[in-house]
Amino acid sequence: xxxxxxxxxxxxxxxxxxxxxxxxxxxVEQVELVLEQAGDALRGGLPLPRAVARWLAxxxxxxxxxxxxxxxxALSSRxxxxxxxxLDTLCGAVSLRDRAESAAVGIRRACAGxxxxxxxxxxxxxxxxxxxxxxxxxxxxxxxxxxxxxxxIRRGLLASGSWTDALGEGEAGASAGEPPSVSGAAPSSAAPxxxxxxxxxxxxxxxxxxxGFAANSPELAESLxxxxxxxxxxxxxxxxxxxxxxQRGAGPVLLGLEERxxxxxxxxxxxxxxxxxxxxxxDAKARLIVEDGHVTVRVLxxxxxxxxxxxxxxxxxxxxxxxxxxxxxxxxxxxxxxxxESADGRRFEVALALQPGADA
Amino acid sequence: MQIPxxxxxxxxxxxxxxxxxxxxxxxxxxxxxxxxxGALYGLGPLAGGRRWNxxxxxxxxxPTITREERAETVVRIRALKVDGERCGASRLEREEYxxxxxxxxxxxxxxxxxxxxxEITREIxxxxxxxxxxxxxxxxxxxAVRRGALAARLMQQARHGVDPSALVLSVGRLGNGDRGxxxxxxxxxxxxxxxxxxxxxxxxxxxxxxxxxxxRVSFLKEVLQPITGLALSDQAWVPRRWWETIS
Numbered sequence: 090x091x092x093x094x095x096x097x098x099x100x101x102x103x104x105x106x107x108x109x110x111x112x113x114x115x116x117v118e119q120v121e122l123v124l125e126q127a128g129d130a131l132r133g134g135l136p137l138p139r140a141v142a143r144w145l146a147x148x149x150x151x152x153x154x155x156x157x158x159x160x161x162x163a164l165s166s167r168x169x170x171x172x173x174x175x176l177d178t179l180c181g182a183v184s185l186r187d188r189a190e191s192a193a194v195g196i197r198r199a200c201a202g203x204x205x206x207x208x209x210x211x212x213x214x215x216x217x218x219x220x221x222x223x224x225x226x227x228x229x230x231x232x233x234x235x236x237x238x239x240x241x242i243r244r245g246l247l248a249s250g251s252w253t254d255a256l257g258e259g260e261a262g263a264s265a266g267e268p269p270s271v272s273g274a275a276p277s278s279a280a281p282x283x284x285x286x287x288x289x290x291x292x293x294x295x296x297x298x299x300x301g302f303a304a305n306s307p308e309l310a311e312s313l314x315x316x317x318x319x320x321x322x323x324x325x326x327x328x329x330x331x332x333x334x335x336q337r338g339a340g341p342v343l344l345g346l347e348e349r350x351x352x353x354x355x356x357x358x359x360x361x362x363x364x365x366x367x368x369x370x371x372d373a374k375a376r377l378i379v380e381d382g383h384v385t386v387r388v389l390x391x392x393x394x395x396x397x398x399x400x401x402x403x404x405x406x407x408x409x410x411x412x413x414x415x416x417x418x419x420x421x422x423x424x425x426x427x428x429x430e431s432a433d434g435r436r437f438e439v440a441l442a443l444q445p446g447a448d449a
Numbered sequence: 450m451q452i453p454x455x456x457x458x459x460x461x462x463x464x465x466x467x468x469x470x471x472x473x474x475x476x477x478x479x480x481x482x483x484x485x486x487g488a489l490y491g492l493g494p495l496a497g498g499r500r501w502n503x504x505x506x507x508x509x510x511x512p513t514i515t516r517e518e519r520a521e522t523v524v525r526i527r528a529l530k531v532d533g534e535r536c537g538a539s540r541l542e543r544e545e546y547x548x549x550x551x552x553x554x555x556x557x558x559x560x561x562x563x564x565x566x567x568e569i570t571r572e573i574x575x576x577x578x579x580x581x582x583x584x585x586x587x588x589x590x591x592x593a594v595r596r597g598a599l600a601a602r603l604m605q606q607a608r609h610g611v612d613p614s615a616l617v618l619s620v621g622r623l624g625n626g627d628r629g630x631x632x633x634x635x636x637x638x639x640x641x642x643x644x645x646x647x648x649x650x651x652x653x654x655x656x657x658x659x660x661x662x663x664x665r666v667s668f669l670k671e672v673l674q675p676i677t678g679l680a681l682s683d684q685a686w687v688p689r690r691w692w693e694t695i696s
Contacts, residue, residue: 095596095675102597103670106604122607122663159661168491168499171554173625177655178487180624188667239624241674283537287554316473316559323474324625325558361626 096245100129108138115148117155124156127198128191132246137198145195146202150210153196157212160189164219169226172291173235173364174326180239186223187243190252193217224255233257234362234378280309290317292374293330293367300334321345328366329375333439341424341440344377368429368437371395375427377441379420384443388414388429399428450475450567452578452651457585459618459649460593462681463630465585466648472564477557479567479574480538482506482655483514484523486555489540499546504656505637506577513576516544525569531562580654581640584632587616591686592693599685600670606695607666611635614691620644621673621682623652631673635665 103126112119127145130137163185170179193216200207207213227236233256237244247253281289281299288294290313303310317335320327332342344363363377373390386400392412398405401418409415418425424440450470457465470478481487485501506513526536537556540546557563567574594602599617606612615635623629628644629652637657642649659665675682 098595098597099600099670099672102601103604106601107608110605110608112608118661118663119608121661122666125663125667126604163660163664166503168488168503171490175554176624177653178491181657184667184671235625238622238626241622241624242672244674283556283559286559287556290559291554312559312561319471319473320558322471323558324627325554 096129096242097133097135099242100126100133100135104130104135104138104141108140111140111144115152117152117159120148120152121156121159121192124153124195124199125188125191126195128193128195129246131194131198132191132248134248142198142202145199148199148203150200150205153199154211154213156192157196157210157216160192161212161215161219164189164216164223167223169223170231172326173231173362174324176239179231179235180241182223182227183236183239184241184243186220186227186252187240187246189216189220189223191246193220220252221255224252228256231256232362232376280306286313286316289328290320290331291326291328291366293328293365293369296330296334296367296369303334326364326366328364329439329441330367330369341442343442343444345444370435371429371431371437373429373431373437375429377443379443382420383417384420384425385415385417386427390414390431394432395429396432396434397428397430399426401425450574450578453582453585454578457589459585459588459591459686462647463620464648465642466650468650470651472567473558473560475574476560476563476566476570477555478653479570479577480541480557481555483573483577484519484541484570486538486541487655489543489546490555501544503658505658506656508658509580509636509638509656513580514573518573522570522573526566529562529565529569531565534561536560536562536566577654580634580638580656581632581651584616584634584638584640587614587688587691588618588632588686590689591618592689593684593686594692595684596672599672599687602692602695603666603669607662611662611665611669612691612695614688615669616688616691617669617672618686619672619682620679621675623673628676628679629673631671633669633671635659635669637665637668639668 107123107126123141123145127137127141167182167185168178169182196210196213197207200210233253236256237247237253281295281302285295286299289296289299303313314335317327317331329342336342361379363379365375365377367374373388373395375386375388378385378387388398389412392408395414398414398416400416403416403418405414405416420443422443424442426440429437451467452470453465453467456467459465482504483506485503488499488503489501491499501519507515523541526541529536537560560566606615613635616632618630618632620630623641630642630644630649632640637659638654639657640654641652643652657668659668672685673682
């Protein structure tokens with residue numbers, strides 16, 4: 090049998106086993122298991138075996154509520170990722186959230202089969218509220234694209250109107266939705282502490298302070314350069330400002346990409362988002378989205394604070410939407426220039442080189 | 450630190466090459482996972498008490514780290530001073546954290562004393578690294594299975610108890626879109642490796658605290674997203690002995 094998406098084969102096989110060997114009693118743990126599988130199937134547009142549907146209809150509201158309570162506890166204790174690149178935490182959080190979605194769908198299906206209203210199941214509303222809370226937490230920290238990518242094979246269950254819609258385009262990641270407020274002014278001549286260095290490397294914040302201090306401190310400069318090199322090798326988030334500083338103006342700033350992105354075909358629909366971070370000295374930040382042989386730059390700034398954005402041979406002199414500037418060009422290995430000009434005449438300029446291969 | 454300590458061949462097409470991990474990157478992993486700093490840094494409005502052992506490295510058999518060992522080691526890390534530099538990891542002494550969580554990243558990546566810190570945590574680090582070594586040993590001469598067959602078998606297990614030796618290897622797209630492999634164990638330990646130039650190289654090892662059979666099955670079923678045109682990603686691999694035992 091062929092399937093339109095990989096997880097369908099797994100769902101059908103699991104359900105076939107369940108349908109032949111349904112638990113004799115409605116034990117909470119077993120109900121939890123069946124609800125999740127049923128929810129997966131319904132979300133994936135697959136038919137629910139009649140035996141499973143009948144079995145679910147026989148589950149009491151109390152038992153369904155006990156399952157909902159377990160999910161509330163699991164979701165409530167879940168650590169959230171710090172940003173798009175906190176991959177381990179991100180994968181765990183979105184996987185759990187997606188499974189909770191299936192559990193909720195399963196509870197609704199069980200209720201429908203028993204002519205019962207899901208909202209009357211004790212704990213069900215709490216489950217929905219906890220899901221919303223988790224979504225808010227994710228929205229503030231990660232982009233929708235990163236969340237969906239981290240779902241892996243479960244991404245096949247997302248449809249129009251899925252829970253990831255709540256993440257919006259989520260220009261989150263590095264520092265949530267608002268543009269960076271620290272354009273780089275040094276508050277003192279003191280050595281920047283670790284937190285400031287981390288913010289500089291990942292997001293380009295405090296650039297004037299860090300780069301100014303590093304210019305007079307070979308020790309800090311050496312340590313910072315090593316740190317950036319290690320983080321790039323580890324594929325941790327390193328913003329465009331830190332990359333540019335590390336390269337000391339030697340040619341375009343290198344951004345590593347896998348070869349697949351350069352030659353991605355329509356079937357594969359490869360997509361990669363690269364957070365560029367703050368565009369110091371401007372109060373703006375940007376990201377690149379590489380997909381299907383095209384590169385899109387998305388610049389965020391408070392509405393009215395930028396005058397123009399130029400990317401490759403394209404340019405904009407008006408916002409694409411309030412606070413957002415977006416330009417798309419064809420993928421190229423050659424340098425791509427990004428120029429951003431603020432309303433007060435300050436400029437950010439960088440040449441980018443998107444390179445197949447690891448980001449080292 | 451070199452992880453794994455020696456090369457391993459899993460199938461005719463799949464081999465694992467050791468990766469030399471920089472001390473700072475390695476300490477970031479050791480402190481984040483077995484020491485639980487990642488959980489203590491865990492962000493979000495939902496998290497109540499965030500425990501150092503949320504991943505459960507103290508519950509492995511044998512324990513990768515114990516509470517007492519952690520406490521003693523943390524004292525030694527805190528006492529470490531190299532050229533005036535000290536460990537900058539906040540909350541390291543804490544066993545649980547309930548306060549507001551700032552946007553925190555592992556400070557080890559920028560640490561100048563990581564090499565000395567690595568010496569202090571060497572034993573724990575080696576036990577942590579051993580999780581991958583044991584998984585690779587269990588996957589020597591693995592059996593290739595279809596995803597559907599895997600899901601069916603796991604569902605049978607879920608109904609009657611998941612065998613603790615269950616292990617699933619898959620190749621495909623990692624959560625960030627990179628090509629790689631994932632090894633998930635019934636214990637909740639998961640290692641991920643990058644697939645580069647035909648060889649697998651370690652990316653991370655972490656652990657999920659899996660409470661229920663349902664969670665265990667879901668964890669094992671989370672195979673990587675297949676890659677179009679990469680035949681290796683069309684199936685999963687399991688330890689032959691485990692699969693045949695449960696048949």
